Amino acid sequence: MEIPAIVGAGLVVIGAGIGIGRIGGSAMDAIARQPEAYGKIQTAMLIAAALIEGIGFAALFAV
Amino acid sequence: MQRNFLAKFLFITLLIFSTTVKAQHEEHEGTPEEVSLKTKIKESINHHLLDSHDFTFFSDSETGKHYGFSLPVILWDEGIQLFSSSKFHHGETVAENNGNYYKLYHNKIYKTDVDGTITLDDHHHPTQVKPLDFSITKSVLMIIITGILMFLAFAGMAKSFKKGPIVTGAGRFLEPIIIYIRDEIAIPNIGIHKYKKYMSYLLTVFFFVWFLNLFGLTPLGVNVTGNIAITFALALITFIITQFSGNKNYWKHIFWMPGVPVPMKIILAPIELLGVIIKPFALMIRLYANIMAGHIVLMSLIGLIFVFQNWIGSSLTFVLAFAITMIELLVALLQAYIFTMLSALYFGFAVEEHDEAH
Numbered sequence: 001m002e003i004p005a006i007v008g009a010g011l012v013v014i015g016a017g018i019g020i021g022r023i024g025g026s027a028m029d030a031i032a033r034q035p036e037a038y039g040k041i042q043t044a045m046l047i048a049a050a051l052i053e054g055i056g057f058a059a060l061f062a063v
Numbered sequence: 064m065q066r067n068f069l070a071k072f073l074f075i076t077l078l079i080f081s082t083t084v085k086a087q088h089e090e091h092e093g094t095p096e097e098v099s100l101k102t103k104i105k106e107s108i109n110h111h112l113l114d115s116h117d118f119t120f121f122s123d124s125e126t127g128k129h130y131g132f133s134l135p136v137i138l139w140d141e142g143i144q145l146f147s148s149s150k151f152h153h154g155e156t157v158a159e160n161n162g163n164y165y166k167l168y169h170n171k172i173y174k175t176d177v178d179g180t181i182t183l184d185d186h187h188h189p190t191q192v193k194p195l196d197f198s199i200t201k202s203v204l205m206i207i208i209t210g211i212l213m214f215l216a217f218a219g220m221a222k223s224f225k226k227g228p229i230v231t232g233a234g235r236f237l238e239p240i241i242i243y244i245r246d247e248i249a250i251p252n253i254g255i256h257k258y259k260k261y262m263s264y265l266l267t268v269f270f271f272v273w274f275l276n277l278f279g280l281t282p283l284g285v286n287v288t289g290n291i292a293i294t295f296a297l298a299l300i301t302f303i304i305t306q307f308s309g310n311k312n313y314w315k316h317i318f319w320m321p322g323v324p325v326p327m328k329i330i331l332a333p334i335e336l337l338g339v340i341i342k343p344f345a346l347m348i349r350l351y352a353n354i355m356a357g358h359i360v361l362m363s364l365i366g367l368i369f370v371f372q373n374w375i376g377s378s379l380t381f382v383l384a385f386a387i388t389m390i391e392l393l394v395a396l397l398q399a400y401i402f403t404m405l406s407a408l409y410f411g412f413a414v415e416e417h418d419e420a421h
Contacts, residue, residue: 039247047408050401054345057352 009059017055104366114202116148140194202287209274252407271404275396289354298347301406309413357391
């Protein structure tokens with residue numbers, strides 16, 4: 001039986017979701033540890049999240 | 064109090080759930096009315112996402128009347144062909160200009176005969192000639208309006224600085240954003256010595272993307288930044304600026320990175336070279352997909368109101384649509400920020416000076 005491509009896209013989106021979640025969680029930890037570095041951590045977090053998000057969208061549009 | 068609220072919330076949720084179950088049950092029978100409603104919603108969403116040759120605010124499906132205005136069509140077909148898009152009558156009729164006949168097919172203009180016959184090949188593409196289309200479409204009009212708006216806002220701001228050190232008018236709102244882009248995006252990523260050259264582009268792209276994203280959320284029904292051609296153009300400019308400002312170190316780190324064994328260099332060079340293309344490509348896809356996805360979600364939620372057709376489900380869907388709109392307002396700003404941020408990051412890679420120890 002052939003697995004539809006949309007299942008693969010779903011898996012990629014799950015992976016991207018876990019990834020972005022981990023980034024957010026780690027950023028929270030980092031901010032809690034060093035509140036003075038809030039701005040820098042937030043910027044780095046957004047960049048990393050955006051890069052992962054790009055992969056998620058690429059998977060969705062490849063279907 | 065809280066418990067009371069919870070009980071009410073659960074009750075309402077259950078009510079909705081029961082209605083949706085009922086709706087699903089009915090779907091098996093598939094009354095023609097429901098099917099046509101769903102296709103109508105789908106058509107409406109598709110129509111919204113695409114660019115068009117006329118500016119329609121809304122249409123009356125019963126009378127078939129469209130409320131809006133037509134835009135000029137400019138074609139290059141053995142000379143310039145200039146006429147109003149009202150001649151197409153929203154794709155229903157053939158437009159005649161200087162003895163040539165044109166027909167709209169899936170929002171694209173084809174040159175046809177008097178009857179406007181469109182013949183399809185095996186891949187469902189029309190075989191007719193497609194003249195070069197330079198029309199002022201909905202998206203183009205919005206870009207022009209945004210350009211004028213930005214020019215007025217920032218020219219006024221520059222003018223007010225001539226009078227004194229404190230900015231007046233709309234500049235009071237815009238100045239902190241400009242300072243933020245300079246101090247938090249440009250300087251940390253590009254470096255204090257070289258950032259000035261790139262500020263004009265970064266500011267332009269930030270406000271352009273942000274304003275167009277916001278226009279997309281108004282009931283005007285435009286989807287400019289959710290159009291891959293526009294994000295492609297923006298990403299292409301970033302790509303060109305990056306390549307032209309690349310210094311010796313930048314190219315060295317792509318083709319012959321220092322401090323890496325020679326076999327590794329041979330393997331890494333093609334990957335790095337690919338990365339040069341992938342970076343702006345991701346930039347393009349990210350903006351396009353985010354805005355496109357946001358519009359689809361929002362339009363689908365609004366469409367759900369008509370699917371539910373009961374006051375509980377529809378009003379809750381309205382609340383949900385409102386919440387998503389708020390998120391989209393954030394996304395509009397965030398995507399403009401990310402685009403500017405990553406552009407600055409790439410420019411930073413290109414102009415970075417490495418010391419010998421690296």
